[in-house]
Amino acid sequence: MNKKTSITTLFCMALMIVMFSYLVSPVITYANDTETYEVSSSTLNIRSAPSNDSRIVGQFVKGNQLTTFKEQYGWVQTYYGGKEVWVAKHHLTPVSTSSSASTSPEMKENLTVTVAAESVMIRAGAGTNYKNTHSVYQGDEFDVISSEGDWYQIKLQNGETGWIASWLTTEVGGVVSEETSSSSQENISNPPQQQPASSGSLAGYTIVIDPGHGGKDPGAIGIGDVQEKDIVYSTSNHVVNQLKEAGANVITTRSGDYFVSLEERVRISNDYQTDAFISIHFDSFPLLSVSGTTAYYAHKDDQPLAADIQSSIASSVELTNRGSMHANYKVLRDTNAPSVLVELGFISNQYDVSIVQTNDYQQRVATAITNGLIQYFK
Ligand SMILES: [Zn+2]
Structure with a gap:
């Protein structure tokens, strides 16, 4: 076999391999027309990629209809929450093709x-x-x-x-x-979540509550392995409920134990006509005797809001009042609304940590923050 023949042979073989793989492998089909399917199983996981190992980002239930755009390896691609997602095709039944035009x-x-x-x-x-x-x-x-x-x-x-x-x-x-x-x-x-606010002292106000940390970011770890993100979350829920009770429209930057970046927290607040942004945190400090509550602000204009909230908290709980202070936190610096970050006690302090985890304390703080806001908007 001379050199020329062998190159030609190699080239032909390569070409055949490419052609063969096109014939047998399930390459992505870009549907010229979108397809409409109905979910036939009781639940259907929505995944970030066409594979059973990929992250579950949501769930469809029986009867949900979806429009698909691509098909690959028995998976179809659709959109969910504005993002490209995939579901297993064998849980879907096609809706008659003519009707797909009505959802195009x-x-x-x-x-x-x-x-x-x-x-x-x-x-x-x-x-x-x-x-x-x-x-x-x-x-x-x-x-x-x-x-x-x-x-x-x-x-x-x-x-x-x-x-x-x-x-x-x-x-x-x-x-x-x-x-x-x-x-x-x-x-x-769907009665509870976001009823129109028609009465109450905070009616007409939109308040963003920012529960600090979450997911892979536990925040401070306190005595007894208490994680800041957990107390922050339960306290924030009390605050949200109290604010709604007072008639406010409440938006939260996280509603579960997952990670939210500081940029995203700022973005959420700035997407709305936010009247106030309140970030909820708990402190920790190497010196175990340090205790008490603090309200921080980044802009001078926000100092009155910090003062109103801090004095309201200090008068309702037994923890030391550390006052309101300036701090250049990103969520305070970059949010357009008047913004305050409250540190509601030191989980590195034995006394504070025993109190801040109680329902009674979290309830008092929630009422105090609500009253502080009412005072501020007066
Ligand atoms: Zn924190």
Whole structure:
């Protein structure tokens, strides 16, 4: 075999291998037309990649319909919470192809809707069983990208997409959505979270509560292995409830034990017309005798808010009052709203740690923060 022949042979072999692999391997199919499927199993995990080892980012339930864009290795790609996600195709049954046109994005291209209810939850999918990702308010306008059943997929100001119940919107141009008569359907099936605030001393105010740390970031570790992120979270829940009780619209930067970056916390606050941003933390210090509560502010203008909140806390709990102080924390520096970070006791101190974990303490703090805000907005 001379040199020329062997090169030609190698080239042909390589070509054959490439062609063969195209024939047998399940290469990505880019669907010219999107496909619409219905979930046939009781639950279906939504994953970040087309593999059973990939991260679960959510769940569909039986009857959910989804539009898919790609197919690969028995997985189909769709969008969830504005992100590209994958689900196993064998849990899906196709919805008749003709009806897929009715859910195609082009269908609703020129529709713009206005939020009709005072405050409406934006969800990660077309149904009340999906996670609440944002809140929008009466008069806000959004372009509709697609629709599914009685739900519109809309483009949010931050570039993400989300789903809104069509019966809580009106179409811009004066045509009232057909389903408006069944108005508070979503609120009835989902009573607690974000009821329109109509009364109370904080009615009309939007407060962002920022539970510090979470997930891989435990914050300070205190006596008895107490993790700051956990007490922060339970305390924040008390604060959120008290604020809602007072009529405020409350937005939280984390609603579970997961990591949220400082940038994201700032972004969440700045996405809204936030009247105040309160970050919740607990302290620790190598000197075990140090104890007490502190309120920090970064901008001079925010000092009155820090003072009102701190004096309210100091008068309601038995921990030492360390006053309000300046500190250049990112969440205080970069948020547009008046911002305060409260350190609600030292988990490195035996006395503080025994008190701050109690329901009674967290409840008192929640009431104190609420009263501090009422005082500030007076
Ligand atoms: Zn902290």
